[in-house]
Amino acid sequence: MISMINLLRKALVPLLAAGVIVATISCQVPIGPRPMPPYQGGPVVQPRPPHQIPVSLPPGPTQPIPPPQPNPQQTAQVQFLSMVPLLIGADGITVRGSDRPLMPPYVNSLIKMPFPSRVAYRDVRVQFQPVQAFRNTPVRWQFKALGGKLRGSLPGGTPILSTPPGSRIPFNRLDANATTLVRISLPPIGLNRGQLSVTSIADSRVGSALEMVVPAVVVIDPGHGGSSNLAGSSFNNARSPSGVLEKTLALDYGRNLAQAVSQTFYSRGLPVQVALTRDRDINVTGRNRATLAKNLRADTFVTVHFNGFNGQARGTLQVQRNAAGGNVNLAEDNRLANRIVDSVVGAFKRFDPGAKKRNPVVLSTSVSNDKSLGNSAGHHPIRHAYLEMEFIDNPAVDHLLNGPYKHQVRSTTVVAMAQAIYDDIVNHRG
Ligand SMILES: [Zn+2]
Numbered sequence: 001m002i003s004m005i006n007l008l009r010k011a012l013v014p015l016l017a018a019g020v021i022v023a024t025i026s027c028q029v030p031i032g033p034r035p036m037p038p039y040q041g042g043p044v045v046q047p048r049p050p051h052q053i054p055v056s057l058p059p060g061p062t063q064p065i066p067p068p069q070p071n072p073q074q075t076a077q078v079q080f081l082s083m084v085p086l087l088i089g090a091d092g093i094t095v096r097g098s099d100r101p102l103m104p105p106y107v108n109s110l111i112k113m114p115f116p117s118r119v120a121y122r123d124v125r126v127q128f129q130p131v132q133a134f135r136n137t138p139v140r141w142q143f144k145a146l147g148g149k150l151r152g153s154l155p156g157g158t159p160i161l162s163t164p165p166g167s168r169i170p171f172n173r174l175d176a177n178a179t180t181l182v183r184i185s186l187p188p189i190g191l192n193r194g195q196l197s198v199t200s201i202a203d204s205r206v207g208s209a210l211e212m213v214v215p216a217v218v219v220i221d222p223g224h225g226g227s228s229n230l231a232g233s234s235f236n237n238a239r240s241p242s243g244v245l246e247k248t249l250a251l252d253y254g255r256n257l258a259q260a261v262s263q264t265f266y267s268r269g270l271p272v273q274v275a276l277t278r279d280r281d282i283n284v285t286g287r288n289r290a291t292l293a294k295n296l297r298a299d300t301f302v303t304v305h306f307n308g309f310n311g312q313a314r315g316t317l318q319v320q321r322n323a324a325g326g327n328v329n330l331a332e333d334n335r336l337a338n339r340i341v342d343s344v345v346g347a348f349k350r351f352d353p354g355a356k357k358r359n360p361v362v363l364s365t366s367v368s369n370d371k372s373l374g375n376s377a378g379h380h381p382i383r384h385a386y387l388e389m390e391f392i393d394n395p396a397v398d399h400l401l402n403g404p405y406k407h408q409v410r411s412t413t414v415v416a417m418a419q420a421i422y423d424d425i426v427n428h429r430g
């Protein structure tokens with residue numbers, strides 16, 4: 001079992017040791033009772049009651065002194081007892097209570113194994129009650145994908161369900177305590193989701209189900225930073241007429257975007273991990289930014305820059321690494337980038353009619369290098385969008401982004417961007 005702590009250490013320590021990167025997991029999979037997702041039309045999902053069916057217990061042996069009689073109408077039920085491993089929080093410490101399974105309508109988070117493993121998994125323990133009625137009886141585990149088919153595939157031979165964990169057969173006999181354990185493994189694509197159910201073979205009326213989901217992982221990459229130029233990352237490029245530096249605005253938007261992404265997922269009751277390649281005024285090499293996204297097993301990697309040119313140019317655009325530059329998943333990157341560019345333009349337009357979308361600029365930046373991202377032709381788990389948000393050397397843009405409405409503009413924009421990122425993950429067909 002590979003712990004998430006080790007995994008995060010492996011991901012971060014080399015970079016920290018190199019003295020060039022600080023990554024902050026700004027939030028983690030929320031565990032424990034969460035607020036209901038807001039009502040958004042359609043039927044309201046009510047929490048289901050625990051599955052309870054009356055059963056008759058087998059008669060005890062005839063004996064002169066009767067033992068205490070079990071209640072023959074004692075209800076049969078299934079209780080999900082625990083899940084391992086525990087989730088890891090923003091501080092790298094295990095999340096207390098994350099071993100407790102949550103019943104529908106809540107969903108339980110799986111854990112992505114380290115790169116390049118293609119599995120997200122969790123082991124779930126269940127007990128049938130009353131114990132004396134079900135001990136040593138057989139049960140059947142089943143899995144049903146929710147929200148369409150499962151996306152991606154598991155490594156050859158890996159079953160979705162295995163009992164005991166690691167075996168090949170989704171079938172088990174309860175032990176003397178009427179418990180058993182199943183491992184659920186799904187392709188590690190953010191928001192792959194399904195229902196895990198278990199039923200008594202002796203009495204098919206007795207069963208229960210849990211919902212499981214692969215957490216989405218989003219890495220936000222504010223461009224530039226610090227005071228020295230590094231490989232693939234100068235410390236600053238553009239500057240606004242009012243004196244705001246591109247690196248400062250990129251960090252400001254990046255931090256706020258990270259929060260907006262968390263909020264967008266949590267408001268739907270869905271787990272997400274959000275990380276920043278930098279959360280303060282330091283620079284990071286282009287390659288280390290990409291490597292962080294790889295090591296955190298990101299679904300989505302979003303690089304945020306602001307542009308500068310001749311003081312007059314306007315518009316929002318994507319910096320695109322094309323197929324000739326070695327981009328193995330250009331179409332996926334373009335879909336993500338277009339969604340985000342459109343969301344930025346739409347948000348800016350609410351405050352400034354001069355906002356517009358520009359054509360992509362083709363450039364092979366090191367932050368978009370698929371080898372650093374861990375993408376290959378046969379397996380490309382990360383989609384990258386590299387944005388130039390606007391030309392901040394234009395006085396109208398300076399007024400838009402740094403003027404009296406700057407907070408409203410920023411919050412409107414990052415909320416729209418977060419929605420675009422969510423839409424891309426939900427609709428991705430990897
Ligand atoms: Zn830049």
